[in-house]
Amino acid sequence: MQDGVDGADRVRLKRANGDSVDFEVISGTEGASAFNIGTLLAESGLVTLDIGFANTASCASNITYIDGDAGIVRYRGYPVNQLAEHATFCDVVHLLTTGELPTQDQLASLNAGMAEGTELARTLQPVFSAMPSNTHPMAMLSAGVSALSGVSSDAFDAFDDSAAELATARLIGAFSILAALTYKASSGGSLPRSTPSTSSYAGDFLGNLFGSPGDGYESDPVIERALDVAFILHADHEQNCSTSTVRLAGSARASLLSSVVAGISALSGPLHGGANQAVVEMLEDIKSGGGDVARFVGSVKDRQSGTRLMGFGHRVYKSYDPRAAIIKKLLDQVLLQLGKKDDLLDIAIELESVALSDEYFISRKLYPNVDFYTGLLYRAIGFPANMFTVLFAVGRLPGWIAHWRECVTDKQNKIGRPRQLYVGPTERTYQPQ
Ligand code: CMC
Secondary structure, X not given: OEEEEOOOOXXXXXXXXXXXXXXXXXXXXXXXXXXXXXXXXHHHOOOOOOHHHOOOOOOXXXXXXXEOOOOEEEEOOEEHHHHHHHOOHHHHHHHHHHXXXXXXXXXXXXXXXXXHHHHHHHOOHHHHXXXXXXXXXXXXXXXXXXXXXXXXXXXXXXXXXXXXXXXXXXXXXXXXXXXXXXXXXXXXXXXXXXXXXXXXXXXXXXXXXXXXOOOOOOOOHHHHHHHHHHHHHHOOOOOOHHHHHHHXXXXXXXXXXXXXXXXXXXXXOOOOOOXXXXXXXXXXXXXXXXXXXXXXXXXXXXXXXXXXXXXXXXXXXXXXXXXXXXXXXXXXXXXXXXXXXXXXXXXXXXHHHHHHOOHHHHHOOOOEOOHHHHHHHHHHHOOOHHHHHHHHHHHXXXXXXXXXXXXXXXXXXXXXXXXXOOOOOOOOOOOOO
Protein backbone atom coordinates (compact mmCIF):
# COMPACT_ATOMS: atom_id res chain seq x y z
CA MET A 1 0.00 0.00 0.00
CA GLN A 2 1.34 3.44 -0.89
CA ASP A 3 0.19 6.77 0.28
CA GLY A 4 0.02 10.08 -1.47
CA VAL A 5 -1.64 13.43 -0.97
CA ASP A 6 -4.56 13.98 -3.31
CA GLY A 7 -5.21 17.71 -3.03
CA ALA A 8 -4.73 19.69 0.15
CA ASP A 9 -7.53 18.11 2.16
CA ARG A 10 -7.50 14.41 1.15
CA VAL A 11 -5.05 11.55 1.63
CA ARG A 12 -5.22 8.54 -0.71
CA LEU A 13 -3.99 5.11 0.32
CA LYS A 14 -3.29 3.05 -2.76
CA ARG A 15 -2.63 -0.73 -2.84
CA ALA A 16 -0.37 -2.40 -5.39
CA ASN A 17 -3.47 -3.93 -7.07
CA GLY A 18 -4.72 -0.40 -7.84
CA ASP A 19 -7.47 -0.25 -5.17
CA SER A 20 -7.46 3.04 -3.27
CA VAL A 21 -9.31 4.68 -0.42
CA ASP A 22 -9.47 8.44 0.21
CA PHE A 23 -9.52 10.02 3.64
CA GLU A 24 -10.36 13.51 4.83
CA VAL A 25 -7.49 15.56 6.25
CA ILE A 26 -8.38 17.46 9.42
CA SER A 27 -6.24 20.43 10.49
CA GLY A 28 -5.77 21.57 14.06
CA THR A 29 -4.90 25.12 15.12
CA GLU A 30 -1.16 24.21 15.02
CA GLY A 31 1.02 21.15 14.76
CA ALA A 32 0.52 18.06 12.61
CA SER A 33 -2.73 17.63 10.69
CA ALA A 34 -4.49 14.27 10.81
CA PHE A 35 -6.29 12.10 8.30
CA ASN A 36 -9.34 10.37 9.65
CA ILE A 37 -9.15 6.62 9.01
CA GLY A 38 -12.55 5.89 10.58
CA THR A 39 -13.80 4.18 7.39
CA LEU A 40 -10.59 2.23 6.59
CA LEU A 41 -11.69 -1.23 7.76
CA ALA A 42 -15.11 -1.00 6.14
CA GLU A 43 -13.69 0.25 2.84
CA SER A 44 -10.51 -1.84 2.51
CA GLY A 45 -10.64 -4.71 5.05
CA LEU A 46 -7.40 -3.36 6.56
CA VAL A 47 -6.55 -1.94 9.96
CA THR A 48 -3.52 0.19 10.82
CA LEU A 49 -0.78 -1.20 13.07
CA ASP A 50 0.85 1.53 15.18
CA ILE A 51 2.69 0.03 18.16
CA GLY A 52 2.70 2.43 21.11
CA PHE A 53 0.41 4.83 19.16
CA ALA A 54 3.56 6.59 17.94
CA ASN A 55 1.69 8.03 14.93
CA THR A 56 -1.93 7.87 16.00
CA ALA A 57 -3.99 10.77 17.36
CA SER A 58 -6.60 9.24 19.65
CA CYS A 59 -8.67 12.40 19.98
CA ALA A 60 -8.91 16.09 19.18
CA SER A 61 -8.02 18.15 22.26
CA ASN A 62 -7.84 21.84 23.11
CA ILE A 63 -5.95 21.56 26.40
CA THR A 64 -2.18 21.32 25.82
CA TYR A 65 0.00 21.89 22.76
CA ILE A 66 3.49 20.41 22.49
CA ASP A 67 6.01 20.93 19.70
CA GLY A 68 8.66 18.38 20.58
CA ASP A 69 11.17 19.59 17.98
CA ALA A 70 11.00 23.21 19.12
CA GLY A 71 10.78 22.38 22.84
CA ILE A 72 7.38 24.09 23.26
CA VAL A 73 4.69 23.22 25.83
CA ARG A 74 1.61 25.42 26.20
CA TYR A 75 -1.37 24.97 28.52
CA ARG A 76 -4.50 26.44 26.89
CA GLY A 77 -2.16 28.58 24.77
CA TYR A 78 0.07 29.88 27.59
CA PRO A 79 3.78 28.85 27.37
CA VAL A 80 4.64 26.68 30.36
CA ASN A 81 7.79 28.70 31.07
CA GLN A 82 5.64 31.85 31.50
CA LEU A 83 3.30 29.99 33.84
CA ALA A 84 6.31 28.67 35.79
CA GLU A 85 7.58 32.24 36.08
CA HIS A 86 4.38 34.07 37.01
CA ALA A 87 1.50 31.72 37.90
CA THR A 88 0.70 29.55 40.90
CA PHE A 89 -0.33 25.92 40.80
CA CYS A 90 -3.89 26.98 41.75
CA ASP A 91 -3.97 29.35 38.74
CA VAL A 92 -2.92 26.42 36.55
CA VAL A 93 -5.54 24.10 38.08
CA HIS A 94 -8.23 26.62 37.10
CA LEU A 95 -6.67 27.24 33.69
CA LEU A 96 -6.44 23.58 32.73
CA THR A 97 -9.81 22.53 34.09
CA THR A 98 -11.87 25.52 32.86
CA GLY A 99 -9.85 26.92 29.94
CA GLU A 100 -9.09 30.36 31.45
CA LEU A 101 -6.89 31.87 34.16
CA PRO A 102 -8.88 32.55 37.34
CA THR A 103 -10.19 35.87 38.67
CA GLN A 104 -9.63 36.59 42.38
CA ASP A 105 -13.21 35.44 43.12
CA GLN A 106 -12.67 32.21 41.22
CA LEU A 107 -9.46 31.59 43.14
CA ALA A 108 -11.34 32.15 46.40
CA SER A 109 -13.97 29.58 45.32
CA LEU A 110 -11.24 27.14 44.36
CA ASN A 111 -9.60 27.52 47.77
CA ALA A 112 -12.93 27.12 49.59
CA GLY A 113 -13.73 23.95 47.63
CA MET A 114 -10.23 22.61 48.26
CA ALA A 115 -10.66 23.16 52.01
CA GLU A 116 -13.88 21.10 51.91
CA GLY A 117 -12.02 18.35 50.05
CA THR A 118 -9.24 18.23 52.64
CA GLU A 119 -11.77 17.69 55.45
CA LEU A 120 -13.40 14.87 53.51
CA ALA A 121 -10.07 13.14 52.84
CA ARG A 122 -9.05 13.36 56.51
CA THR A 123 -11.89 10.95 57.35
CA LEU A 124 -10.07 8.29 55.29
CA GLN A 125 -7.08 8.05 57.65
CA PRO A 126 -8.19 4.54 58.85
CA VAL A 127 -7.90 3.26 55.26
CA PHE A 128 -4.21 4.14 55.31
CA SER A 129 -3.47 2.70 58.74
CA ALA A 130 -5.08 -0.56 57.61
CA MET A 131 -2.47 -1.03 54.86
CA PRO A 132 0.92 -2.66 55.55
CA SER A 133 3.38 0.21 56.07
CA ASN A 134 5.66 -1.04 53.28
CA THR A 135 2.88 -0.72 50.68
CA HIS A 136 4.21 1.61 47.96
CA PRO A 137 2.76 5.13 48.37
CA MET A 138 1.41 5.01 44.78
CA ALA A 139 -0.58 1.86 45.67
CA MET A 140 -1.80 3.61 48.83
CA LEU A 141 -2.78 6.66 46.80
CA SER A 142 -4.93 4.65 44.42
CA ALA A 143 -6.59 2.89 47.38
CA GLY A 144 -7.22 6.32 48.95
CA VAL A 145 -8.83 7.70 45.78
CA SER A 146 -11.00 4.57 45.50
CA ALA A 147 -12.10 5.05 49.11
CA LEU A 148 -12.84 8.71 48.43
CA SER A 149 -15.70 7.60 46.18
CA GLY A 150 -17.37 6.15 49.29
CA VAL A 151 -17.38 9.42 51.23
CA SER A 152 -17.70 11.94 48.41
CA SER A 153 -21.15 13.13 47.46
CA ASP A 154 -19.78 14.69 44.24
CA ALA A 155 -21.08 12.81 41.25
CA PHE A 156 -18.98 15.13 39.03
CA ASP A 157 -21.49 16.32 36.48
CA ALA A 158 -19.11 16.98 33.60
CA PHE A 159 -21.85 18.88 31.70
CA ASP A 160 -22.52 21.40 34.49
CA ASP A 161 -19.75 24.03 34.78
CA SER A 162 -20.36 25.12 38.35
CA ALA A 163 -20.86 21.57 39.66
CA ALA A 164 -17.72 20.44 37.81
CA GLU A 165 -15.68 23.35 39.24
CA LEU A 166 -16.76 22.57 42.79
CA ALA A 167 -16.06 18.85 42.38
CA THR A 168 -12.66 19.68 40.84
CA ALA A 169 -11.74 21.94 43.77
CA ARG A 170 -12.77 19.30 46.32
CA LEU A 171 -10.79 16.59 44.54
CA ILE A 172 -7.66 18.76 44.25
CA GLY A 173 -7.87 19.48 48.00
CA ALA A 174 -8.66 15.87 48.93
CA PHE A 175 -5.79 14.57 46.79
CA SER A 176 -3.19 16.61 48.69
CA ILE A 177 -4.38 15.07 51.98
CA LEU A 178 -4.43 11.55 50.48
CA ALA A 179 -0.85 12.09 49.27
CA ALA A 180 0.17 13.33 52.74
CA LEU A 181 -1.51 10.28 54.30
CA THR A 182 0.57 7.95 52.09
CA TYR A 183 3.68 9.63 53.54
CA LYS A 184 2.48 9.41 57.14
CA ALA A 185 1.43 5.77 56.67
CA SER A 186 4.86 4.72 55.42
CA SER A 187 7.01 6.98 57.61
CA GLY A 188 4.93 7.00 60.81
CA GLY A 189 3.27 9.97 62.47
CA SER A 190 -0.05 11.74 62.00
CA LEU A 191 -1.32 14.67 60.00
CA PRO A 192 -1.35 18.10 61.64
CA ARG A 193 -4.81 18.76 63.16
CA SER A 194 -5.60 21.27 60.44
CA THR A 195 -4.00 22.21 57.15
CA PRO A 196 -1.53 25.05 57.76
CA SER A 197 -2.41 28.22 55.93
CA THR A 198 0.60 29.12 53.79
CA SER A 199 0.64 31.21 50.65
CA SER A 200 0.45 28.35 48.17
CA TYR A 201 -0.87 24.89 47.44
CA ALA A 202 2.68 23.56 47.73
CA GLY A 203 3.19 25.29 51.09
CA ASP A 204 0.03 23.72 52.53
CA PHE A 205 1.09 20.39 51.09
CA LEU A 206 4.54 20.59 52.72
CA GLY A 207 2.89 21.55 56.02
CA ASN A 208 0.59 18.52 55.89
CA LEU A 209 3.49 16.20 55.14
CA PHE A 210 6.18 17.55 57.38
CA GLY A 211 4.04 19.13 60.11
CA SER A 212 2.74 17.04 62.99
CA PRO A 213 -0.18 17.46 65.42
CA GLY A 214 2.13 18.95 68.07
CA ASP A 215 4.36 21.22 66.00
CA GLY A 216 3.63 24.24 63.88
CA TYR A 217 5.05 24.21 60.36
CA GLU A 218 7.37 26.94 59.19
CA SER A 219 7.28 27.35 55.46
CA ASP A 220 10.42 28.31 53.50
CA PRO A 221 9.33 30.52 50.56
CA VAL A 222 12.09 29.26 48.21
CA ILE A 223 11.23 25.59 48.82
CA GLU A 224 7.51 26.29 48.67
CA ARG A 225 7.81 28.10 45.32
CA ALA A 226 10.12 25.42 43.88
CA LEU A 227 7.55 22.71 44.67
CA ASP A 228 4.65 24.82 43.37
CA VAL A 229 6.55 25.30 40.08
CA ALA A 230 7.35 21.57 39.89
CA PHE A 231 3.60 20.89 40.22
CA ILE A 232 2.93 23.44 37.43
CA LEU A 233 5.46 21.74 35.14
CA HIS A 234 3.81 18.34 35.68
CA ALA A 235 0.22 19.58 35.44
CA ASP A 236 -0.44 18.35 31.90
CA HIS A 237 1.39 16.85 28.95
CA GLU A 238 -1.33 16.04 26.41
CA GLN A 239 -1.83 12.36 25.49
CA ASN A 240 0.87 10.79 27.69
CA CYS A 241 0.43 7.23 28.99
CA SER A 242 -1.46 8.00 32.23
CA THR A 243 -3.66 10.70 30.68
CA SER A 244 -4.55 8.39 27.78
CA THR A 245 -5.39 5.74 30.38
CA VAL A 246 -7.67 8.21 32.20
CA ARG A 247 -9.36 9.09 28.90
CA LEU A 248 -9.74 5.43 27.91
CA ALA A 249 -11.42 4.63 31.24
CA GLY A 250 -13.56 7.77 30.89
CA SER A 251 -14.60 6.71 27.38
CA ALA A 252 -16.38 3.75 29.00
CA ARG A 253 -18.13 6.33 31.24
CA ALA A 254 -16.09 5.22 34.26
CA SER A 255 -16.39 7.88 36.97
CA LEU A 256 -13.69 10.54 37.35
CA LEU A 257 -12.38 8.90 40.53
CA SER A 258 -12.20 5.43 38.92
CA SER A 259 -10.47 6.94 35.90
CA VAL A 260 -7.96 8.75 38.13
CA VAL A 261 -7.18 5.44 39.87
CA ALA A 262 -6.40 3.99 36.42
CA GLY A 263 -4.17 7.01 35.73
CA ILE A 264 -2.27 6.55 39.00
CA SER A 265 -1.54 2.93 38.08
CA ALA A 266 -0.20 3.88 34.65
CA LEU A 267 1.86 6.72 36.10
CA SER A 268 3.59 4.40 38.58
CA GLY A 269 5.57 2.67 35.80
CA PRO A 270 9.31 3.45 35.64
CA LEU A 271 9.11 4.45 31.96
CA HIS A 272 6.55 7.13 32.93
CA GLY A 273 6.10 8.84 36.33
CA GLY A 274 8.10 6.20 38.17
CA ALA A 275 11.20 7.46 36.34
CA ASN A 276 11.91 10.13 38.99
CA GLN A 277 12.38 7.44 41.65
CA ALA A 278 14.30 5.24 39.20
CA VAL A 279 16.74 8.08 38.36
CA VAL A 280 17.78 8.55 41.98
CA GLU A 281 18.10 4.78 42.46
CA MET A 282 20.28 4.65 39.32
CA LEU A 283 22.50 7.46 40.63
CA GLU A 284 22.79 5.72 43.99
CA ASP A 285 23.82 2.48 42.24
CA ILE A 286 26.48 4.34 40.25
CA LYS A 287 27.75 5.95 43.46
CA SER A 288 27.88 2.70 45.44
CA GLY A 289 29.68 1.07 42.48
CA GLY A 290 32.51 3.64 42.80
CA GLY A 291 31.03 6.49 40.74
CA ASP A 292 32.26 5.20 37.37
CA VAL A 293 29.94 7.10 35.00
CA ALA A 294 31.71 5.96 31.81
CA ARG A 295 31.26 2.30 32.81
CA PHE A 296 27.54 2.89 33.44
CA VAL A 297 27.10 4.61 30.07
CA GLY A 298 28.91 1.64 28.49
CA SER A 299 26.37 -0.73 30.06
CA VAL A 300 23.49 1.38 28.68
CA LYS A 301 25.01 1.16 25.18
CA ASP A 302 25.40 -2.61 25.50
CA ARG A 303 22.06 -3.66 23.98
CA GLN A 304 22.23 -7.04 25.74
CA SER A 305 22.21 -5.45 29.22
CA GLY A 306 18.70 -4.00 28.94
CA THR A 307 19.90 -1.02 31.05
CA ARG A 308 18.35 2.38 30.25
CA LEU A 309 19.62 5.77 31.22
CA MET A 310 16.64 6.74 33.36
CA GLY A 311 15.49 10.35 32.98
CA PHE A 312 16.69 10.40 29.35
CA GLY A 313 14.64 10.16 26.17
CA HIS A 314 11.09 11.09 25.35
CA ARG A 315 8.52 10.05 22.79
CA VAL A 316 7.79 13.66 21.87
CA TYR A 317 10.94 15.72 22.58
CA LYS A 318 13.69 15.19 20.06
CA SER A 319 15.72 18.29 20.91
CA TYR A 320 15.19 19.07 24.61
CA ASP A 321 12.48 18.94 27.24
CA PRO A 322 11.89 22.58 28.23
CA ARG A 323 10.67 21.48 31.67
CA ALA A 324 14.02 19.82 32.48
CA ALA A 325 15.96 23.10 32.29
CA ILE A 326 13.51 24.83 34.67
CA ILE A 327 13.69 21.93 37.16
CA LYS A 328 17.53 22.03 37.11
CA LYS A 329 17.42 25.77 37.93
CA LEU A 330 14.98 25.13 40.80
CA LEU A 331 17.25 22.39 42.13
CA ASP A 332 20.22 24.79 42.17
CA GLN A 333 18.13 27.41 44.02
CA VAL A 334 16.90 24.91 46.62
CA LEU A 335 20.38 23.50 47.29
CA LEU A 336 21.71 27.05 47.68
CA GLN A 337 18.88 28.02 50.01
CA LEU A 338 19.40 24.95 52.17
CA GLY A 339 23.19 25.20 52.04
CA LYS A 340 23.24 21.56 50.92
CA LYS A 341 25.47 19.68 48.53
CA ASP A 342 24.42 16.39 46.95
CA ASP A 343 27.02 13.91 45.63
CA LEU A 344 24.33 12.45 43.38
CA LEU A 345 23.99 15.82 41.62
CA ASP A 346 27.68 15.71 40.65
CA ILE A 347 27.14 12.22 39.23
CA ALA A 348 24.00 13.38 37.37
CA ILE A 349 25.82 16.35 35.82
CA GLU A 350 28.70 14.13 34.68
CA LEU A 351 26.25 11.56 33.33
CA GLU A 352 24.37 14.22 31.37
CA SER A 353 27.60 15.60 29.93
CA VAL A 354 28.95 12.16 28.93
CA ALA A 355 25.61 11.13 27.37
CA LEU A 356 25.14 14.38 25.46
CA SER A 357 28.48 13.97 23.72
CA ASP A 358 28.08 10.24 22.97
CA GLU A 359 27.06 9.06 19.50
CA TYR A 360 24.56 6.50 20.95
CA PHE A 361 22.47 9.26 22.56
CA ILE A 362 23.08 11.88 19.85
CA SER A 363 21.96 9.62 17.01
CA ARG A 364 18.79 8.62 18.91
CA LYS A 365 18.07 12.21 19.97
CA LEU A 366 18.03 11.28 23.66
CA TYR A 367 18.10 14.29 26.02
CA PRO A 368 17.33 14.72 29.72
CA ASN A 369 13.59 14.73 30.34
CA VAL A 370 11.68 16.40 33.17
CA ASP A 371 12.42 13.50 35.50
CA PHE A 372 16.21 13.59 35.23
CA TYR A 373 16.45 16.28 37.93
CA THR A 374 13.05 16.15 39.72
CA GLY A 375 14.12 13.25 41.96
CA LEU A 376 17.14 15.26 43.11
CA LEU A 377 14.92 18.30 43.72
CA TYR A 378 12.47 16.27 45.81
CA ARG A 379 15.33 14.59 47.67
CA ALA A 380 16.85 18.01 48.50
CA ILE A 381 13.48 19.14 49.89
CA GLY A 382 13.42 16.04 52.11
CA PHE A 383 11.01 13.63 50.43
CA PRO A 384 11.91 9.92 50.51
CA ALA A 385 12.41 8.33 47.07
CA ASN A 386 9.20 6.28 47.23
CA MET A 387 7.18 9.55 47.43
CA PHE A 388 8.58 11.05 44.21
CA THR A 389 5.96 9.56 41.89
CA VAL A 390 3.18 10.62 44.26
CA LEU A 391 4.44 14.19 43.78
CA PHE A 392 4.17 13.70 40.00
CA ALA A 393 0.57 12.50 40.51
CA VAL A 394 -0.30 15.53 42.65
CA GLY A 395 0.96 17.77 39.84
CA ARG A 396 -0.73 15.77 37.06
CA LEU A 397 -4.21 15.61 38.65
CA PRO A 398 -5.58 18.82 37.01
CA GLY A 399 -4.52 17.50 33.60
CA TRP A 400 -6.29 14.19 34.24
CA ILE A 401 -9.46 16.04 35.32
CA ALA A 402 -9.37 18.32 32.26
CA HIS A 403 -8.87 15.42 29.83
CA TRP A 404 -11.50 13.22 31.48
CA ARG A 405 -14.03 16.03 31.24
CA GLU A 406 -13.08 16.83 27.64
CA CYS A 407 -13.45 13.15 26.75
CA VAL A 408 -16.82 12.52 28.38
CA THR A 409 -18.38 15.77 27.10
CA ASP A 410 -17.17 15.30 23.50
CA LYS A 411 -20.25 14.22 21.55
CA GLN A 412 -18.06 12.63 18.85
CA ASN A 413 -16.22 10.47 21.32
CA LYS A 414 -16.71 6.72 21.38
CA ILE A 415 -15.62 4.04 23.80
CA GLY A 416 -11.88 3.44 23.29
CA ARG A 417 -11.49 0.05 21.72
CA PRO A 418 -8.41 -0.54 19.53
CA ARG A 419 -8.20 -3.25 16.87
CA GLN A 420 -5.37 -5.80 16.76
CA LEU A 421 -3.32 -7.79 14.30
CA TYR A 422 -3.93 -11.38 15.40
CA VAL A 423 -0.76 -13.53 15.27
CA GLY A 424 -1.86 -16.50 17.44
CA PRO A 425 -2.77 -20.08 16.43
CA THR A 426 -5.48 -20.67 13.85
CA GLU A 427 -8.39 -22.97 14.81
CA ARG A 428 -7.43 -26.34 16.33
CA THR A 429 -9.56 -29.09 17.84
CA TYR A 430 -9.58 -29.63 21.59
CA GLN A 431 -7.82 -32.86 22.63
CA PRO A 432 -7.99 -33.91 26.34
CA GLN A 433 -4.36 -33.94 27.69
N1 CMC B 1 18.41 4.91 27.61
C1 CMC B 1 18.97 4.21 26.61
N2 CMC B 1 18.43 4.04 25.40
C2 CMC B 1 17.25 4.62 25.17
C3 CMC B 1 16.59 5.39 26.18
C4 CMC B 1 17.22 5.52 27.42
N3 CMC B 1 16.66 6.23 28.40
N4 CMC B 1 15.41 5.86 25.68
C5 CMC B 1 15.34 5.40 24.42
N5 CMC B 1 16.44 4.67 24.12
C6 CMC B 1 16.78 4.05 22.81
C7 CMC B 1 15.95 2.78 22.57
O1 CMC B 1 16.64 1.65 23.03
C8 CMC B 1 15.80 2.83 21.07
O2 CMC B 1 17.01 2.42 20.50
P1 CMC B 1 17.01 1.57 19.10
O3 CMC B 1 16.39 2.46 18.09
O4 CMC B 1 18.44 1.25 18.83
O5 CMC B 1 16.19 0.33 19.37
C9 CMC B 1 15.64 4.31 20.75
O6 CMC B 1 16.35 4.97 21.80
C10 CMC B 1 14.21 4.78 20.70
O7 CMC B 1 13.62 4.42 21.96
P2 CMC B 1 12.11 3.99 22.14
O8 CMC B 1 12.02 3.09 23.35
O9 CMC B 1 11.56 3.48 20.85
O10 CMC B 1 11.45 5.41 22.44
P3 CMC B 1 10.01 5.62 23.05
O11 CMC B 1 9.52 6.90 22.49
O12 CMC B 1 9.16 4.43 22.84
O13 CMC B 1 10.28 5.72 24.62
C11 CMC B 1 10.74 6.58 26.77
C12 CMC B 1 10.28 6.92 25.36
C13 CMC B 1 10.58 7.83 27.64
C14 CMC B 1 9.83 5.47 27.36
C15 CMC B 1 12.22 6.10 26.73
O14 CMC B 1 13.04 7.13 26.21
C16 CMC B 1 12.72 5.66 28.10
O15 CMC B 1 12.54 4.50 28.48
N6 CMC B 1 13.37 6.59 28.90
C17 CMC B 1 13.79 6.26 30.24
C18 CMC B 1 12.61 6.35 31.20
C19 CMC B 1 12.20 7.78 31.48
O16 CMC B 1 13.05 8.63 31.76
N7 CMC B 1 10.88 8.04 31.45
C20 CMC B 1 10.33 9.37 31.78
C21 CMC B 1 9.76 10.06 30.59
S1 CMC B 1 9.41 11.80 30.92
C22 CMC B 1 8.14 11.79 32.07
C23 CMC B 1 6.86 11.30 31.49
O17 CMC B 1 6.17 12.07 30.82
O18 CMC B 1 6.53 10.13 31.70
